[in-house]
Amino acid sequence: MAKLFICGAGGFGTSLSVMCDQNGQTVTLYSPFQKEIEMLSSEREHKKLLPGIVIPMSVQMTWKLPEQIDAELVIIATPSFAVRSACASLKGHLAPETVVSCVAKGFEPETLKPLAQVIGEELPENQRVMISGPSHAEEVARGVPTTVVAASDDQAAAEFVQDILMSPTLRIYTNDDVIGVELGGAVKNVIALAAGITDGLELGDNSKAALMTRGITEIARLGVAMGAKSETFAGLSGIGDLIVTCTSMHSRNRRAGILIGQGKTALQAIEEVGMTVEGYTATKCAWELAKRYQVEMPIIEQVYAVLYEDKPPREAIGALMGRSKRHEAESNWLVK
Known part of the structure; x- marks a missing residue:
């Protein structure tokens, strides 16, 4: 059982929290927006983006970053334009051995930099793994069989994410072409x-x-x-x-x-x-x-x-x- 910290409580972040909890992981879902977390904590459902999907009570939620994030894997699940600010907020809160993964798909608009590069600039001590593939949040949350790729310059980091996230409904392949x-x-x-x-x-x-x-x-x-x-x-x-x-x-x-x-x-x-x-x-x-x-x-x-x-x-x-x-x-x- 691994400890996961998911940064971003939108559709995909919430979907991953449900799937990973069902897979036996210890999950904390984080958003800096207090009202969003209070709504999800109260209703245990993201009614706008994932209607009908129950967020288990075992999924912890917070809008405050802990002094030290106790997690082997952090997943960035924000829109692409917010990836740098999300990673900047994590500075000083992660152990060097914590792997940082990202499910956002896009570029940094101002610089045209790929998101892996953005993450590397903000969190240079942590290994980075990018997750991509055909994966609608609505279907991941419902347990629809889904297959994605975990890409990293570090094969061990990619395999680490593969081992943690693979489940009966999510199959992950590794790739070194980030x-x-x-x-x-x-x-x-x-x-x-x-x-x-x-x-x-x-x-x-x-x-x-x-x-x-x-x-x-x-x-x-x-x-x-x-x-x-x-x-x-x-x-x-x-x-x-x-x-x-x-x-x-x-x-x-x-x-x-x-x-x-x-x-x-x-x-x-x-x-x-x-x-x-x-x-x-x-x-x-x-x-x-x-x-x-x-x-x-x-x-x-x-x-x-x-x-x-x-x-x-x-x-x-x-x-x-x-x-x-x-x-x-x-x-x-x-x-x-």
């Missing part, structure tokens, strides 16, 4: 927004299939330029996460995209979804990274134009369909 795993999880949110837009426009299955296929090609192209392994994008944190996010109504990114396809502006869609839509910020980050690494990413360019320049979605689709002729295998990420 940047590839992170990039797949972050940029797939952009493609999911685009997939939602095609749904909002009622374009059909052909369009979405094409978008997803060419989308993973673009993600892999950027990833390889940034030092990732091409095969990572054919795995759980690549095509696996892309499939689930582009096709499920659990996906906030897809839901926001549907609203945009139906005529809402990006900001109106995000407001109506009412929760963090990671793909919005990830679009700008991916667009800037493509320029930095001189990588051709036409889908990302058009999604950026729709979200940030108010380009009509049908015009963006026309721009993609009217591009110059290419061979499909050109810069093929599956061919070495």
Whole structure:
């Protein structure tokens, strides 16, 4: 039995607390927001994000950081923009041997840094493990069989997380391609927004299939330029996460995209979804990274134009369909 400290009481943090408690771990769920913790402690349910999921009484909750966090594993489960501040708040509260894991998917908007790098800058003494893959919080909490990847530069740390979190309903593979795993999880949110837009426009299955296929090609192209392994994008944190996010109504990114396809502006869609839509910020980050690494990413360019320049979605689709002729295998990420 291990002691876990989960930082972030949103949908995924709460879901992990339920799953890990059921798996026999000792779990503390932390949020700096007093009212949030008081609500969860009183109702033992996150009614907004996980209705019907009971949080066991054995899950401890706190809005105050203890002087010393007594845990072998800390899991950061905040939105990507809050990862640095969450890690900064943990400084001085962790033993050096405590492993820090993260389930957020994105970049630091101001610096374009991957989240593993952000965590390393704030908590340099602790080993870092990034968790990614097709894993909706709503299904993890209900015990739906789920498979993800634990990626780290330190194999022992990845295997440690694998040993602690594996359960009858959660299977974990290890991976040493941290940047590839992170990039797949972050940029797939952009493609999911685009997939939602095609749904909002009622374009059909052909369009979405094409978008997803060419989308993973673009993600892999950027990833390889940034030092990732091409095969990572054919795995759980690549095509696996892309499939689930582009096709499920659990996906906030897809839901926001549907609203945009139906005529809402990006900001109106995000407001109506009412929760963090990671793909919005990830679009700008991916667009800037493509320029930095001189990588051709036409889908990302058009999604950026729709979200940030108010380009009509049908015009963006026309721009993609009217591009110059290419061979499909050109810069093929599956061919070495």
